[in-house]
Structures are given as C-alpha cells and as structure tokens.
Amino acid sequence: MKEWDDPKLFIQSGSHVVIHSEDVDEVKQSFYQKDLKKSLVLVEKSTPDYLPVYRDSQENNYQLYEKVFFNQKNKFSKTVKNHQLVVEWQGKENEEVIVPVVKYARTTIIYNNQKLEKPKLTVLGSPIVKSRKGANELILYGDY
Structure with missing residues (x-):
C-alpha cells in the first residue's frame, strides 16, 4: 500500500501504460466506484492479452495497437x-x-x-x- 499513497508510484506504469488524467486522486477514486468503466477509460495498456497476427510486419505490434486503438x-x-x-x-x-x-x-x-x-x-x-x-x-x- 506504500506505493498506492505515492503520487508517482500508485500505478505500475511503463511505456505501454497510458494514464489519461493528470489528477492522481481522480484516477485512484475511479477504482472504488461501483461502475469501473471510468477506471478502464483513465488507465489503459497497449499490451493486450491476445491478438491474432495475420501476416508478418516490420512494425512493433504494440505500437500498431496504440495507433489503431488509442489514437482514434x-x-x-x-x-x-x-x-x-x-x-x-x-x-x-x-x-x-x-x-x-x-x-x-x-x-x-x-x-x-x-x-x-x-x-x-x-x-x-x-x-x-x-x-x-x-x-x-x-x-x-x-x-x-
């Protein structure tokens, strides 16, 4: 719980985690609401559990996912x-x-x-x- 109280460490973030709010309290509170949709909107990851790959590509699949699913x-x-x-x-x-x-x-x-x-x-x-x-x-x- 120590990390949860730290405004910079409260979520294990990295290059594939996108947090769509500058307000740490808003993000934290979203996890305690009855409707968890807001937390899923505020915190997203670009590393899906499973995606089919239909053909080889030189592009990074995670970057492709971000481009299609996050950016539009x-x-x-x-x-x-x-x-x-x-x-x-x-x-x-x-x-x-x-x-x-x-x-x-x-x-x-x-x-x-x-x-x-x-x-x-x-x-x-x-x-x-x-x-x-x-x-x-x-x-x-x-x-x-």
Whole structure:
C-alpha cells in the first residue's frame, strides 16, 4: 500500500501504460466506484492479452495497437446489442478507415448492412473499410 499513497508510484506504469488524467486522486477514486468503466477509460495498456497476427510486419505490434486503438478511439462509438458489438462513426468523405476492433477466426462482420465475406484486415486483424459520408455502422459477432 506504500506505493498506492505515492503520487508517482500508485500505478505500475511503463511505456505501454497510458494514464489519461493528470489528477492522481481522480484516477485512484475511479477504482472504488461501483461502475469501473471510468477506471478502464483513465488507465489503459497497449499490451493486450491476445491478438491474432495475420501476416508478418516490420512494425512493433504494440505500437500498431496504440495507433489503431488509442489514437482514434474518440471517433467511434461502441455498444453491445443482442450479443453483438456495434461500432458507429460519422464519415466525412469516402475514405479507408481502420475500425478499432479485432476480427478473430470465427467472427462475422456486417458493414453498413452487408456481410463482409473476405474483409480487408490490418496485421492485427482490424477491419479496413471504405467509409461513406455520414453514418457508418460495423457489427461484429462470433460463432463461439
């Protein structure tokens, strides 16, 4: 508990831990709230437990994960409906977008009401889709 009381050591941080608040008390209090979502938003790690690797890459997988999942997460809204992950965003123009989710072997992807049979994926399995101007929706569910 000694480290918990120290404003610099209260979380085992390193190059792969991102703390999204300068307020140490806010971060600590988030771990004692009934809804722990805030603590998961305030403290993130870029070392996921498991990610598929679809092909070899010269890039560091943790840096790729940070680029896709941390740097653009505010552009996307994620909800769960009927046991399916629903990702929504507003497209500004027709452009390729990397959606910050991961497709596993038995994951089905529906993009703007069309099933993607052979989706284009990043090295880590994030779908790359052609975004349309306005509302876009990507749905994932697994056959597990």
